[in-house]
Amino acid sequence: MRLVWPEPADGELDRDALAELYAHDEGCVRVNFVASADGAVAVEGVSGGLEAPGDKQVFGLLRELADVVLVGAGTVRAEGYRGARTSPEREARRRARGRAAVPPIAVVSTRGDLDPGAGLFTDTTVAPLVLTTAVAADGARRALAATGAEVIAVSGDDPGATHPDAVLAALAERGLTRVLCEGGPALFGALLAAGRVDELCLSLAPQLVGGDAGRIVTGAHIDGPRRLGLASVLAHDDGLLLRYRTADR
Template identity: 55%
Template sequence: MHALLSADHALDDEQLAVRYAYPENLGAPFVRVGLVASADGAVSVEGRSEGLGSPADRRVFLLLRRLADVILVGAGSVRAEDYRGARRPTLGRDTPPPIAVVTGSAQLDPAGRLFTDTRVPPIILTLPEAPPERRERLAAAGADVVVLERLTPDVVLAELARRGLHRVLCEGGPNLFGRLVAADAVDELCLSVAPLLVGGPAGRIASGPAGEHLRRMELADVLHENDTLLLRYRRIRGDTPIE
């Protein structure tokens, strides 16, 4: 056992970007999940993750977006958090990463900030069963509406790969994260632990179907600032599933 807290010098933005860099020369999607939770495991305060934020978490949140090719999110989070488009360009590009929304029903507000406050069109990944009038309204609002045969992680990630979007940042919500876990599709988890006790009915960061196996993760990095803990876990390549 080792103590992690130290008085090391503060990291500047360039050093932080190096620590959080995606693997190079990706030929397939690398799925990083970036989330925040309280010290007692709550994923939200009064239904929103915003209440758990801190300057440290916000700094890493913005960096993770700038490192990504695409931001993957479930429709429930878009509605609950009133999502808007990413603001800052991806590092090495002139435009921000698009927001890709997974929604079987296409039940999104075309007048919402996702469509009206963005520099790049959102990608709406939906199903043939979604009402055509909803899909048409979202397309008229500027969205790139994509109808897929199913919204399982393999099909969703294959669509992103087809577009050359390999550096994937998933921002939840719990149902989408849970489906990625069950499909064994998570390569890395960046978890900010807020120094708060929330209690109440708040859920956990992942929910949904159980996977066939547990997957062991290794601790890749630990940072801290003003009592906020910033953890990065990565999948152990070649690891045998835990029965």
């Protein structure tokens, strides 16, 4: 893994150097995606078909640095989400930074209709948070009672919808302010439209996918293109790992 911008470094970056590069402040909402060179966000419906060299290493590091991993229910189902992977070494590094041993997964679900038998609930060391609408919250609590998941209503003025500000406020109330959003594109779009995205980490896979594959952000309308500022570029084999900050950061 080589730093090529802003100040090219000689040799490979070790874990400590990468952690310093990707360190972020409290209150930062960071979005992480992988995409092909022609902009595809998935192959046959899952991001695992995109092979970006270095992406898995940075993916794990971003989780290690985060207070919480935020993801949409559609992505949980498509990608077969489970709890964050951990190890004694990773837990020790997190505790040294003042973090909990393992970051919880927080799932945004309009209907709250998650499968209690899914790996998200059964293969995890920390029970997830389920962020749903006021309309769906009571039913989700009953359905997920045995899983230990905390169900939180995060509606704004519309009790049948979730709102990004309410989602992030609920996380902040629980001390979870360094937010890593792993998608999907609709959740990214909602956060972007609400002006709540601070950083985008984008791994570029040296692949061409074609077809009708989606892109990293969809859904909510934003008022014109949002300008980004390039913060860093890493190279690993044929892949590039880009980090952008939004213009107001």
